[in-house]
Amino acid sequence: MKKLHVLMLCAAVLLLSVVGVQAKQVVTFSGVYASGEAAVDVQFKFKELLEERSNGEFEVRVIIGSAMGGERDHFEAASQGALELIAMGSGDVALFENQLSYNEIPFVIRDRDHWFAYWENVGAEINEEILKKYGVRTLGVMYRGPRYLTSNRPVYSLADMKGLRLRLPENQVQIRIFQGLGASPIPIAFHEVYSALQTGIAEAQENPIMSIYGYKFHEVQKYLVATKHIFSTAKFQAAESWFSTLTPDQQKLVQECMEEAVAYGNSLVMDRERELMEEIMASGMVYIEPPELDLEGIRAQALAIVGEMVEEGLFRKDLYEKVLEL
Known part of the structure; x- marks a missing residue:
């Protein structure tokens, strides 16, 4: 009888351990960003928050530096349910729904406030379309800062x-716009x-400050021109095939942790941009x-070219007009 009791106790412990293992979800969070990017800090902050607040119910495995491929690879993997969470730029629209990639059109987004307004309005509508069509849910978007022109001659x-x-x-929209501005x-x-x-x-290139500094372009360029023609975005997305299996409480927790992690990333971007700008100027x-800089004159010419593309049907006119009105 005692032996039977011990066996039953062992079986119960084993069952509990199996249940515990099954209850713990291992989630892969893969991204295209390299170490040092604020988007990577968002990935690790999300991991920290979710693992802590779920009391170990989730384990997040973070992968960075495009180890799982580029933006197309990540988006397709999430769409097919092969990756639970991804971190990338606006590749979901730029690669798959280019007629909706207004935030990637040079000179359309005016400034930081306009960028935030865009993602709260038109961008949110586009994210819903991406979810319905591809099964990839956007949990958060992070501001990565404006793109600057660097050159060996003044502009x-x-x-x-x-x-x-x-x-x-190799972006035909950007190439056409800058050709229209006179560049080669x-x-x-x-x-x-x-x-x-x-x-x-x-003799010139364009990138965010973090890339200009990180890849040392300032070493071989003389002028930093505040064109701020595109305000870069990092998107953090979930495979809907995974997200939909979570309980409502789990979904809420995942969303809250991501929102907090993205807010943390936004604060890092602003601080780092100031610091790196000072170092670049010191060089x-x-x-x-x-x-x-006659930015208004340059922007007016660029938007005239964008208007031609809208009339040609390359972009949806209703949404484009809404973006400009924000």
Whole structure:
């Protein structure tokens, strides 16, 4: 009888341990951002918050640095349910629904406040469309700061853009707009940008401050021009096939932890941008900003080109007009 009692007790302990193992969800949170990026800090902050507040119910496995592929790979994996959580830019719209990628069109988003207004309104509508069509839920968006032009010759106005050998990514919308501004865009792979600037193949490029500093473009460029033509975004998304299996309380917890982690990331971006700007200026770069920079004149010309693309049906007119009205 005693032996039977011991066996039953052992069985109960084993059952409880199995239940405990089954109850703990291991979630993969993979992203395209490298160490040092605020978006990576968001990933680890989310891991910390969710594991702590769920009392160990969740274990979050963080993967960074595009180890699981680029933006297309991440989005497709989440859409197919192969990854629970992903961190990437606006690749969901830029790669799959380009006619909705208003935040990636140069000079459409005016400033930081406009960026936040966009994601609270039109961007939120677009996120819902992405969810319905692809099964990928946006849990949060983080402000990554504006993109600046760097150049080896000064740029004050449209006249100075003429013939500027500007490195751009292989994005036809961006290429068309900068061509319309007078520049001579050169598509060059990102890992070749530094050498292209150093050798003179390209004489200008554009990126956020963190990338300009991190990849040392300021070492081979003389002028930093505050075009702020695109305000970069990091998106944190969940596979709906996973999210929908969670209880309402779990869904609420995941959403709250992500919102808190993103707020943390936003504060980091602002602080780091100020610090890096000071270091870049200390290196000897010349900063060109309004009123010396005729940003309004450049922007007006860019939006005229965007208007042509809207009329051609490349972008939805109703949403584009709504973006400009925000």
